[in-house]
Amino acid sequence: MSKKESYLLIDIAHNTTKAILIQDQSVTTIAVTQTTVDEPTLDVTEGVKDAIRKIEQGKSVDILTGEKIKPDFKLLCSSNASGGLHMVITGVIGNISGESAQRAALGAGALLIDTFSKDDRRPEYKKVAAMRSMKPDILLMSGGTDGGATSQVIEMAEIIQKSDIKPRYGADYSLPLIYAGNVSVQENVNEILSENGYALKMVENVRPLINKENLGPARESIYDAYMEHVIIHSPGYPKLATWTDERIVPSQAMVGKMLYEYALQNGVNLIAADIGGDTTDIYSVYNGVFNRSLNAGIGLTYGISNIVKEAGIDKVLRWLPAMMDERSVRNIIGNMMIKPPQNLSSEEQQIQAAVAREAIRLGVEGHKVIASRLKGVITERTLSDMFDQALEPTLLNMMKTQVVVGKGDAFSDQTMENSLMILMDAVQPEGITDLYLDPDNMAAPLGNMLDHDKETSLDLYPKHGLQFIGTSIAPSGILTDSQEALRMEFTNLQEVKVSHSFSYGELTLIPLKDMDSIELNLIPNRLDLGSGRGKVVKKVVRAGKLGLIVDTRGRPMEKSRQPIKLLPIEALGRSE
């Protein structure tokens, strides 16, 4: 594929359709229009054409010829319309094959409706009743290592057969069922399930060995089934599919792909939080391992009351001014659920920010289970391993996280300062961490271009997708109030050495105006910045849009209502 090619990237979300024109490896124009998949239009291509026309008018280019895209432009589409890709997962052991299948499905951008395994507590008839009540887009069946758990896999196939699961969009087409379990019983599974009229596809096992995962074939098969069986039933998509030779892919899958490649390219560990109206996604890349988890029903509009239910009202109230009483907060949250406001009042904005913190916190907690080393593998622990994090149950380690990204409604509706506070309070980064926002969700369309022009895609994402807010310096550990927590030394623009002490329990924002970067000498007092308790850390940090954030509130954080203190760099104390 020539890198000189012009790309037209389309990302169709529930409310908006975004079109991005890329010419000569640069973003030429971005146009956003309303998505037209629902009534009254019921044709997704109308919204796509509107977005393309906007680009044509702005740039005087001809992209459309009648109902077709000109061959000079390569069209790549991702979509999250109609509520995304609804999937049901089955496995034999929930936290072994079931978890591998979950990772494959979540990595492919799915919204998991339910997960069944032979060892879950529901009796068989309840599994059958529950499966019958589901209307997924795709079912992914896993179970057993290759050659293992034969009878259990067959038993699970029989449960699926009895359940006679129907697809979301009517009973007049076959539900795609991807079998990615023990390959030695593929024939038996085929025999049991072929009678039900499932669109059965056999792929390699997601867990061929107890200590090995193989998610690629299942993930690819999900993309194929999404294109061939699912998206094609949404209004206008069959027409859109004729405009491009490429698959229309789930947007969340492309977001994950973009974040993964970005983390690999920059050699960083990364965690990203994406809050929508009804879902919260957490993505992570740790030591080159990608994971995505999803909390369905936890979001900022339809899912906002669920956050209060899951986290508890006290957890939400701790982020709000003490003068806001519980009754008013509950009423505002209830009204945000039944009538999502178009423009948020300042009170609603504060509440949304508080709820977003809890949504992310719940999401990160849930993510720790998914982002873990493979379960079922027997590990030998020596005495030295007792002090080693490598065998910890989750891959997440905030001290070893270099990048945190916030994206979705929670951040696009808030000021950058509020977004910063949401990330600091919810993710609680430790050590030295760069904080970014992707408010316009450029990860999905640019992630879709990775397979065609990786270099351009990786070049454009930091430029057009990510907004660098600043660097967080947050020592880990607990002190008592007003004790010195951290001393920071640096040389200012006038070539004068400056030293400033930060007390425990503070949150300070230091704008780094006129500076591109700054070399810091950080001396924590009995706290840890990544090199050990009280160990000095030297670091060159770049200036973000807001500057440098020094968070000495301790980890785990104790002071939730601490207001942010703005400290101009000139005000930092001097010393020789």
Next chain:
Amino acid sequence: METVTITKERRIPTTGEVMVKQGQQVEPDTLIAAGTVPSQDIHELRLYRSLNVNPDDVKNHIVKHEGETVEKDEVVAIARSFFGRQTRMARSPIDGVIMAFSSSTGRMMIRGHPVPVEVFSHLPGKVVDIYPDEGAVVETQGYRLNGVFGVSGEAHGILEVAVESGDIPLTSTEILPEYGGKILVGGSVVTLDALRKAVKIGVRGIIVGGVDQKDLTFFLGYEIGHGVTGGEDVGLTLILMEGFGVNPIPDTVFDSFKEFSGKLSCIDGTTHIRSRSLQPEIIIPL
């Protein structure tokens, strides 16, 4: 407010018997269709444990077989040892039917008796279509209003306006004993005490501007999570016209309620916020 033609599908979630005929006039309490669904109450008995015999030996000890009806605590298997001096028995934990017995594993499955399901007309009107074995479509002429949020499903009764205007709260003082069996219209907000008193005296439904979300949580006994309601069993149907908190009912809407006072009203609090597919509904048949 304009009158509209309202049609309602009344179907049972299984096959059964349809009790009405095309063209028949029905009342809200008319039974449209009835049937049964298999019970979800299934118990697996590990008889070999109760009898202390090998699983493949259980078949020699069972006294109740597949398809037979059993009562709670009825003996389903019995084993005697030591020349009849020691007896071990397995009893049914429920009233039901023996679904299956596996002679190789020594396990027995007992399912509870089928659960009856019925659907009533909910509206007065005429049967305009029949779903064979499932139900019918009922049509009526009347007024229809929608709320924004509700709890509990269908209810009907005579509409009674309990406050002077749409901006007056509905407190326990306004809930009078004679309101039993009625659908009450309140004002800007209903208090928790009023809700509890209304349940006590048998009010079937309350239509009001708002309710404090905290009071609703206390009333239900749990937090509302996802905006999907209708199945709550709290003793009455509650419909909010405006939202949570103190929300006066607009004068035009309140005046309509005053006009409908004393007439039959058929209400449904079922709400599906996510899909916007179901809003709480108030129907005043002509």
